[in-house]
Amino acid sequence: GAGVSQSPRYKVAKRGQDVALRCDPISGHVSLFWYQQALGQGPEFLTYFQNEAQLDKSGLPSDRFFAERPEGSVSTLKIQRTQQEDSAVYLCASSLAGGFETQYFGPGTRLLVL
Amino acid sequence: AQSVTQPDIHITVSEGASLELRCNYSYGATPYLFWYVQSPGQGLQLLLKYFSGDTLVQGIKGFEAEFKRSQSSFNLRKPSVHWSDAAEYFCAVTENTGFQKLVFGTGTRLLVSP
Numbered sequence: 575g576a577g578v579s580q581s582p583r584y585k586v587a588k589r590g591q592d593v594a595l596r597c598d599p600i601s602g603h604v605s606l607f608w609y610q611q612a613l614g615q616g617p618e619f620l621t622y623f624q625n626e627a628q629l630d631k632s633g634l635p636s637d638r639f640f641a642e643r644p645e646g647s648v649s650t651l652k653i654q655r656t657q658q659e660d661s662a663v664y665l666c667a668s669s670l671a672g673g674f675e676t677q678y679f680g681p682g683t684r685l686l687v688l
Numbered sequence: 689a690q691s692v693t694q695p696d697i698h699i700t701v702s703e704g705a706s707l708e709l710r711c712n713y714s715y716g717a718t719p720y721l722f723w724y725v726q727s728p729g730q731g732l733q734l735l736l737k738y739f740s741g742d743t744l745v746q747g748i749k750g751f752e753a754e755f756k757r758s759q760s761s762f763n764l765r766k767p768s769v770h771w772s773d774a775a776e777y778f779c780a781v782t783e784n785t786g787f788q789k790l791v792f793g794t795g796t797r798l799l800v801s802p
Contacts, residue, residue, distance in 0.1 A: 578731065607788075607790075615794055615795075616780075616792030616793050617778070617792050622789065665732065667731075667732075672787045673786065674788055675788075676734050676737075677788055679731035679733070681730060
């Protein structure tokens with residue numbers, strides 16, 4: 575079956591541009607997570623959705639980062655006025671429910687801000 | 689705050705040899721522990737997880753890990769490494785918040801020599 579998909583896979587942005595990264599979770603998965611993975615580092619939690627509700631956004635680095643999941647399926651991570659330090663791989667994961675169901679990760683979107 | 693330490697940045701193992709990747713965590717209560725593998729261009733894949741019970745956990749692809757509370761460790765092992773095991777391995781921990789807010793280590797890159 576289809577896994578988690580993310581688009582675009584690669585994005586080059588000029589500093590100051592806005593970007594939108596899309597995540598299509600596995601169908602029927604209630605929980606959705608965003609992580610940021612800087613070069614040579616492990617992923618870092620950004621935010622968590624249960625259906626359309628954003629229950630935790632404690633990992634978002636600044637108010638330039640915004641995530642939404644309006645219909646409880648597809649999610650978009652938006653970064654406004656991108657900065658060079660935003661360059662990273664952005665990973666999306668989904669799980670069937672909350673609790674400790676296995677998180678299934680997408681391939682990520684590699685963002686390079688010039 | 690929780691943290692995970694993976695002291696080895698790179699490890700090289702000969703094909704057919706045994707493997708042990710180290711992971712130490714810092715967390716006050718009983719942690720929930722995970723090992724993920726990340727191959728180039730692929731998403732993170734869960735190898736195994738520990739929540740409670742038997743401290744020796746079996747995972748996919750012939751991997752196992754042992755939870756040792758006294759050493760705050762959760763080392764990953766495999767008795768015989770295959771060339772296809774070359775990848776980046778991440779240890780992660782989460783607390784019991786009702787969902788998996790994963791905290792990852794910085795990863796260990798495994799190289800397999802012929």
